[in-house]
Amino acid sequence: MIFRQLFEPLSSTYTYLLGCEESGQAILVDPVVPTMARDLAELQHLGLTLAYSLDTHIHADHITAALELKIRVGSKIAGPAFDRLPCTDVGVEEGRPFQVGSLVLQPLHTPGHTDGHFAYLLGDRVLTGDALLIEGCGRTDFQNGDADALFRSVREKLFSLPDDCLVYPAHDYQGRRVSTIMQEKQRNPRLGEDKTLEQFREIMASLNLPYPKFIDHAVPGNRLCGVCPPNLPDNLAQYCAQMTYSPQG
Numbered sequence: 691m692i693f694r695q696l697f698e699p700l701s702s703t704y705t706y707l708l709g710c711e712e713s714g715q716a717i718l719v720d721p722v723v724p725t726m727a728r729d730l731a732e733l734q735h736l737g738l739t740l741a742y743s744l745d746t747h748i749h750a751d752h753i754t755a756a757l758e759l760k761i762r763v764g765s766k767i768a769g770p771a772f773d774r775l776p777c778t779d780v781g782v783e784e785g786r787p788f789q790v791g792s793l794v795l796q797p798l799h800t801p802g803h804t805d806g807h808f809a810y811l812l813g814d815r816v817l818t819g820d821a822l823l824i825e826g827c828g829r830t831d832f833q834n835g836d837a838d839a840l841f842r843s844v845r846e847k848l849f850s851l852p853d854d855c856l857v858y859p860a861h862d863y864q865g866r867r868v869s870t871i872m873q874e875k876q877r878n879p880r881l882g883e884d885k886t887l888e889q890f891r892e893i894m895a896s897l898n899l900p901y902p903k904f905i906d907h908a909v910p911g912n913r914l915c916g917v918c919p920p921n922l923p924d925n926l927a928q929y930c931a932q933m934t935y936s937p938q939g
């Protein structure tokens with residue numbers, strides 16, 4: 691398997707490139723519009739053909755590149771069937787492996803950050819989206835978020851994976867790239883150790899986070915699999931700018 695973790699600094703999003711060496715097919719998990727050219731260049735460099743884009747959930751902090759990738763290279767769009775998006779070609783469900791070549795992802799419905807959120811187990815690693823971050827978790831105050839549901843998703847489902855299972859989140863804001871299930875059990879200040887549901891409720895209720903600055907544009911755009919809204923204010927336009935990739939940066 692070919693595995694690449696690619697970072698988009700504006701929204702601090704990790705995109706994951708998964709490649710099957712036998713078939714030459716690839717999946718991009720949580721691709722972002724501003725770094726689409728970079729991702730396509732990486733696929734070309736590796737000699738891979740993009741078969742699918744696959745999102746963990748309907749994002750509120752960036753525009754997915756799923757639709758643009760389909761237009762550019764003919765890749766299909768996969769995403770949680772729970773969200774019933776007409777623009778997806780394949781709806782993923784828990785209990786039904788998602789396979790491309792020799793790549794076999796086990797979808798895990800992990801609601802709480804959003805009601806349709808999914809994580810993807812791939813061998814010795816799990817792509818946790820926003821459900822489980824490194825020493826953190828996604829917020830639960832928008833998009834039918836639910837602190838109780840997130841607590842159960844992490845503690846009962848993700849924490850039941852092997853302790854040495856690698857945790858690859860959709861975001862990190864401190865330059866960290868990977869954790870393990872054991873590390874999160876021990877060190878996650880919101881969900882680890884012996885945290886109770888009531889304690890988790892109190893933690894999430896007291897975060898006092900600002901209203902997400904891009905959510906009113908991102909959610910409708912991502913319900914269309916990645917449509918950038920017209921006439922964005924200047925301070926938000928960069929979230930939709932399709933930047934030209936340069937190896938020199």
